[in-house]
Amino acid sequence: MESADIKKAGLKVTLPRVKILEILEQNHEAHLTAEDIYRCLLEAREDIGLATVYRVLTQFEGVGLVRKHNFEGGQSVYELDTGQHHDHILCLDCGKIIEFVDEEIERRQQAIAEQNGFELEEHSLTLYARCNRCPNRDGEGR
């Protein structure tokens, strides 16, 4: 149950927090922008301001409930932090996002960081591609 997670994180259980967490859980496979979430709330007739959405997301990120990604293009997107790390494939045509993990890549990254005298903390890997579901709009693409 989500309110438990909020409390466990040391945050007061408030309606906006619960609602936002719910939306993130319901759209678990999606990667939502702050505006997306705000729009969901409006549709659900919840009277929650956009500023609050940003504030809550930032707090959630701080306590590790949520991950934030900066893909290409202005907005940041947020997803629930399920604990298991993963990278992303993003379809340039339809925007669909797929998650994946590749042990070999993980290992290589670790090795590369070490070879260069770094201690690896994090990484971000995104593949920009075209899924063959898409009606490949313009023949060959970009």
Added chain:
Amino acid sequence: MESADIKKAGLKVTLPRVKILEILEQNHEAHLTAEDIYRCLLEAREDIGLATVYRVLTQFEGVGLVRKHNFEGGQSVYELDTGQHHDHILCLDCGKIIEFVDEEIERRQQAIAEQNGFELEEHSLTLYARCNRCPNRDGEGR
């Protein structure tokens, strides 16, 4: 010579374009923000507006002279596009950036995209790490 590159790209050879390209070449190892470049220009007593810097960078990106990256944190950074692709290691402490290429990772990415039914166009991989040059400010870091 840089003005040749500009002409070759089909752009008029203007002072702002030449100057900006020069700055990018001089700081070849750095990854500069639009503001960084603007500041360089000011120091060099060149009367070039920030808007022009953005316009020129965007055009340069369009013709493949420059690559744009969205690392963590607001600003985009730009670097000369030397043709050879590479990824980045970014030091969380001092901001230093190292470039690398790993054939194994490149191969795996290609394979992963295919396995998931995608045609890979591009990718962005950044390792966030701590270089052991840095006086590891706060013991264990974040």
Added chain:
DNA sequence: ATGTATGCAAATTGTTTGCATCGTC
């Protein structure tokens, strides 16, 4: 009851655009 969280509007920040003028070809 207390102090934190929220809503709203205003402020910031990074980037883009409109328009009159300037410079390159």
Added chain:
DNA sequence: GACGATGCAAACAATTTGCATACAT
């Protein structure tokens, strides 16, 4: 001389912040 390029200021978009009020504990 023509037409694209520039400078400046205003416009925008995403996100953050100040402040009076509302709410969880």
